Amino acid sequence: MNTEVTSLISEAGRVAGVRYRTAEGTTGEIRADLTVGCDGRWSVVRREAGLRPREFPVPIDTWWFRLPRDGDEKAELTPGMRDGHFAVVIPREGYFQIAYLAAKGLDGRLRAEGVEAFRDRIRKVLPQQADRVDAITSMDDVKHLDVRLNLLPRWHREGVLCIGDAAHAMSPIGGVGINLAVQDAVATARLLAGPLRRGRVSGRDLERIRRRRLLPTLVVQAIQRTMHRMVIRPVIEGRRNGPPRALVAVMNAIPVARRIPAYVIGVGLLPEHAPKWARRD
Numbered sequence: 001m002n003t004e005v006t007s008l009i010s011e012a013g014r015v016a017g018v019r020y021r022t023a024e025g026t027t028g029e030i031r032a033d034l035t036v037g038c039d040g041r042w043s044v045v046r047r048e049a050g051l052r053p054r055e056f057p058v059p060i061d062t063w064w065f066r067l068p069r070d071g072d073e074k075a076e077l078t079p080g081m082r083d084g085h086f087a088v089v090i091p092r093e094g095y096f097q098i099a100y101l102a103a104k105g106l107d108g109r110l111r112a113e114g115v116e117a118f119r120d121r122i123r124k125v126l127p128q129q130a131d132r133v134d135a136i137t138s139m140d141d142v143k144h145l146d147v148r149l150n151l152l153p154r155w156h157r158e159g160v161l162c163i164g165d166a167a168h169a170m171s172p173i174g175g176v177g178i179n180l181a182v183q184d185a186v187a188t189a190r191l192l193a194g195p196l197r198r199g200r201v202s203g204r205d206l207e208r209i210r211r212r213r214l215l216p217t218l219v220v221q222a223i224q225r226t227m228h229r230m231v232i233r234p235v236i237e238g239r240r241n242g243p244p245r246a247l248v249a250v251m252n253a254i255p256v257a258r259r260i261p262a263y264v265i266g267v268g269l270l271p272e273h274a275p276k277w278a279r280r281d
């Protein structure tokens with residue numbers, strides 16, 4: 001913990017471990033048969049390994065903040081969509097966690113407009129929260145997150161493998177980036193335990209992780225890109241105040257149609273399970 005990977009050790013064309021720096025400034029090296037880059041969207045391991053993701057355009061960024069919640073006061077999980085504004089409310093213990101979604105690149109403008117203008121945006125999109133927006137005391141209470149969506153064409157090089165957001169940064173839509181990252185890790189452990197035990201992990205072994213996890217990743221990213229294009233973008237551009245009518249009509253007419261995205265988001269395709277040999281009794 002509190003130790004940062006600063007670069008990779010390369011020897012004879014393969015990655016042989018990492019160089020690090022501790023919070024106190026001490027530097028050192030760790031050698032490894034395999035280095036797994038699970039260091040997120042701005043992965044240093046990925047960059048140092050020379051792996052370049054393909055970027056998909058994303059029209060939105062997210063601004064997170066909290067508002068007070070009394071006891072177990074309920075909130076609608078359906079997003080607020082109104083007059084060019086879009087917001088999601090997540091009830092947490094003691095507070096509501098709120099995401100305000102708006103066009104990418106708007107952060108400078110939102111901060112220049114100031115906190116009262118931001119509170120006004122929230123009053124408009126979430127009128128049920130209007131009585132408490134004063135709890136946002138300054139724009140410092142509002143955290144901007146630059147949303148990215150990308151995918152590495154190749155997840156490994158000799159001696160190094162990227163998984164999770166390092167291999168495929170996810171949008172917050174659906175809230176499943178963590179599920180995918182954890183399942184990547186389970187697949188990695190499951191498929192590489194044998195080769196690691198035998199002391200040699202080949203390029204083919206590493207490629208098996210990407211092959212196993214590609215379909216679930218592609219399907220979730222495709223759903224997220226469709227949601228950006230068909231639901232969020234028209235709302236934040238003020239062209240619509242909700243999802244497309246045709247989509248709502250189909251979902252209402254064929255209830256089973258709702259289960260498909262719910263299954264893909266909630267359970268995922270090719271769900272990973274820890275193998276028997278990795279479980280405690």
Ligand SMILES: Cc1cc2nc3c(=O)[nH]c(=O)nc-3n(C[C@H](O)[C@H](O)[C@H](O)COP(=O)(O)OP(=O)(O)OC[C@H]3O[C@@H](n4cnc5c(N)ncnc54)[C@H](O)[C@@H]3O)c2cc1C
Binds near residue numbers: 038146163174
């Ligand atoms: C605005 C937003 C909201 C989201 N909301 C949700 C949600 O509600 N539910 C959900 O499932 N997903 C959500 N996601 C997606 C989710 O956050 C990611 O997909 C997920 O966290 C990826 O997990 P990871 O382990 O690959 O990377 P991360 O969770 O980013 O973890 C990477 C770790 O590596 C560490 N690290 C980075 N660089 C170094 C270094 N050089 N040396 C050592 N350590 C390093 C970091 O400190 C971090 O602990 C959201 C994403 C965004 C942008």
